[in-house]
Amino acid sequence: MMNFQFNVSELIFVLPELFLLSAISIILLFDLFASERLKPLTYYLTQLALIITGWLAFDLIGESAIIFSGTFVLDTMGSTFKVFIMGFAIIALVYTRHYLKAHELLRNEYFILALMSILGMMVMVSGHSLLTLYMGLEIMSLSLYALIASARDRAVAIEAALKYFVLGAIASGLLLYGMSMIYGITGSLDIAQISNFARASTLASQQTLILNFGLVFLVIGVAFKLGAVPFHMWVPDVYQGSPTSVTMFLSTVPKIAAIALLIRLLIDGLGDLQHYWSDLLMIIAVLSIALGSLVALMQSNIKRMLAYSTISHIGFVLLGFVTGVVEGYGAAVFYVLVYILMSLAAFGSIIVLNKNGFEADQISDYQGLSKHSPWFALIILVVMLSMAGVPPFIGFYSKLFILQQVIAEGYIILAVIAVVFAVISAYYYLQIIKTMYFDDADKEITVSAPLDMRVVLSINGILILLVGLMPSFWMSLSVSLF
Amino acid sequence: MIALSDYLILSSIVFCIGLAGIFINRTNIIMLLMCVELILAAVNTNFIAFSYFSGDLAGQIFVFFILTVAAAEVAIGLAILTLMFRSRGSIDIDVTNTLKG
Numbered sequence: 001m002m003n004f005q006f007n008v009s010e011l012i013f014v015l016p017e018l019f020l021l022s023a024i025s026i027i028l029l030f031d032l033f034a035s036e037r038l039k040p041l042t043y044y045l046t047q048l049a050l051i052i053t054g055w056l057a058f059d060l061i062g063e064s065a066i067i068f069s070g071t072f073v074l075d076t077m078g079s080t081f082k083v084f085i086m087g088f089a090i091i092a093l094v095y096t097r098h099y100l101k102a103h104e105l106l107r108n109e110y111f112i113l114a115l116m117s118i119l120g121m122m123v124m125v126s127g128h129s130l131l132t133l134y135m136g137l138e139i140m141s142l143s144l145y146a147l148i149a150s151a152r153d154r155a156v157a158i159e160a161a162l163k164y165f166v167l168g169a170i171a172s173g174l175l176l177y178g179m180s181m182i183y184g185i186t187g188s189l190d191i192a193q194i195s196n197f198a199r200a201s202t203l204a205s206q207q208t209l210i211l212n213f214g215l216v217f218l219v220i221g222v223a224f225k226l227g228a229v230p231f232h233m234w235v236p237d238v239y240q241g242s243p244t245s246v247t248m249f250l251s252t253v254p255k256i257a258a259i260a261l262l263i264r265l266l267i268d269g270l271g272d273l274q275h276y277w278s279d280l281l282m283i284i285a286v287l288s289i290a291l292g293s294l295v296a297l298m299q300s301n302i303k304r305m306l307a308y309s310t311i312s313h314i315g316f317v318l319l320g321f322v323t324g325v326v327e328g329y330g331a332a333v334f335y336v337l338v339y340i341l342m343s344l345a346a347f348g349s350i351i352v353l354n355k356n357g358f359e360a361d362q363i364s365d366y367q368g369l370s371k372h373s374p375w376f377a378l379i380i381l382v383v384m385l386s387m388a389g390v391p392p393f394i395g396f397y398s399k400l401f402i403l404q405q406v407i408a409e410g411y412i413i414l415a416v417i418a419v420v421f422a423v424i425s426a427y428y429y430l431q432i433i434k435t436m437y438f439d440d441a442d443k444e445i446t447v448s449a450p451l452d453m454r455v456v457l458s459i460n461g462i463l464i465l466l467v468g469l470m471p472s473f474w475m476s477l478s479v480s481l482f
Numbered sequence: 483m484i485a486l487s488d489y490l491i492l493s494s495i496v497f498c499i500g501l502a503g504i505f506i507n508r509t510n511i512i513m514l515l516m517c518v519e520l521i522l523a524a525v526n527t528n529f530i531a532f533s534y535f536s537g538d539l540a541g542q543i544f545v546f547f548i549l550t551v552a553a554a555e556v557a558i559g560l561a562i563l564t565l566m567f568r569s570r571g572s573i574d575i576d577v578t579n580t581l582k583g
Contacts, residue, residue: 130544131540131543131544131547134544134547134551135547135551138551138555142551142554142555142558145558145562146558146561149561149562149565152565153569154569155569155570158562158565158566158569159566161562161565162511162562162563162566165558165562166504166511166514166518166559169555169559170504170518170521172555173501173518173521173522173525176521176522176525176548177497177521177524177525177528179525180525180528180529180541181528183529183532183540183541183544184490184528184531184532184536187532187536187538188538188540189540189541189544
């Protein structure tokens with residue numbers, strides 16, 4: 001029987017969430033009553049709220065506590081993830097505003113929905129019971145469905161929203177079914193008690209069977225949210241159909257939350273069943289890397305290509321979890337963060353070319369970009385080389401760390417498969433570089449993005465280079481989270 | 483006396499009907515929403531049965547949350563559906579194939 005108690009002093013540990021929730025309410029009210037002239041302020045308030053929330057979360061790094069009767073956990077990993085979520089969201093929203101302006105989609109609900117989904121991610125990152133994890137997941141997903149559909153006049157966006165909605169709902173259903181099985185056999189929603197139950201060596205074979213039955217559904221639910229093969233059907237369609245700003249948001253920040261969900265459920269909760277779930281993850285990871293790399297070769301739409309590239313990157317992340325050692329988990333977290341940094345820059349460089357309703361989403365739109373704007377062509381070059389895993393860029397080290405751990409744990413064949421497909425995937429990244437530098441343009445593309453967009457995109461591109469100079473520091477930081 | 487296993491069998495049947503409905507149904511999106519509801523109903527049955535037989539209330543509280551979230555989910559689903567009807571004049575699935583895949 002759970003004993004619910006409420007202690008006011010515990011509220012200090014949820015300060016970032018509380019602040020963000022109040023900020024959302026205030027911004028919502030402000031936007032409702034503000035005059036036309038003051039409306040643009042909503043964007044700045046949103047950014048301010050994110051900065052303060054990130055700072056509050058940063059302040060809590062080092063503290064650790066399990067509060068609210070075991071439903072909410074505060075640890076270094078959670079706080080660090082929150083800081084990264086805020087940082088990436090700030091960059092994403094800068095790009096978003098330019099995109100929305102260029103396409104006359106700028107409505108302030110967009111920012112409020114984005115904040116709401118970030119709140120859901122924070123709850124997910126800190127969830128310590130099946131209930132909080134589920135609630136966080138739904139707060140995040142429901143806001144994301146609405147975000148995609150916010151481009152009301154675009155038939156493709158509505159279709160993408162519908163696909164994401166239906167498949168997301170199925171994923172939640174499967175995850176819940178797994179949770180109900182886990183709850184039934186362990187008799188608790190608390191992750192710590194589930195972990196204690198799984199650790200007990202006196203499990204009857206029937207109990208192990210039901211536990212594994214639930215585990216399979218949990219893995220399917222998480223794989224759906226991450227977009228890993230064979231649960232990837234929604235990824236290309238949703239990425240292509242959504243407005244590019246939403247695609248960027250979808251492919252970046254929620255991935256941290258999904259990884260946190262995986263860590264909380266599989267490692268914190270069912271860590272003792274590691275030999276069961278790592279087999280499942282291994283199949284999913286290999287299929288993701290293979291399919292993501294091969295199908296991306298045939299795409300002419302850059303958003304669809306990046307969708308398949310995401311699938312293959314997610315495969316690499318899951319490889320880190322397959323190893324079942326702390327260093328492997330750390331490498332996976334490092335990979336996710338690096339992937340998000342690269343993905344932000346990749347979508348940012350699509351968005352920077354957008355103007356007056358022109359959507360630069362075909363690869364042929366990049367022809368001759370190096371002549372018209374060499375600086376942004378250079379950034380795209382860095383991003384693509386980094387995604388392909390060419391040293392000295394950061395994408396190389398993230399792949400290297402994963403492969404090191406995979407080999408150290410004796411999965412030589414896995415490492416060989418991963419490397420072969422990484423080489424294959426280099427083709428479509430290089431193809432974009434070739435299009436930019438060696439193809440002649442039939443029409444002139446000029447970049448007319450505002451200053452903040454240019455500056456942030458440049459910083460983003462430079463970060464990919466800079467982080468690559470001291471990868472081991474970031475890697476040890478990632479490992480120390482566990 | 484109805485045993486725990488009876489509830490579990492019932493819920494797994496309802497769950498399978500819901501899942502099969504989603505994959506077989508190729509005509510109407512409203513039907514998809516109904517199938518999602520079936521899946522959630524199966525989960526709720528599971529939670530309540532486990533909760534009742536183990537004497538732990540947490541499962542029943544979880545069901546309240548699932549019901550609330552399901553209501554919100556359907557609200558968003560129907561809103562997207564309305565938008566879709568406005569842009570295409572139809573809510574058939576066959577029409578929604580601009581994005582291949």
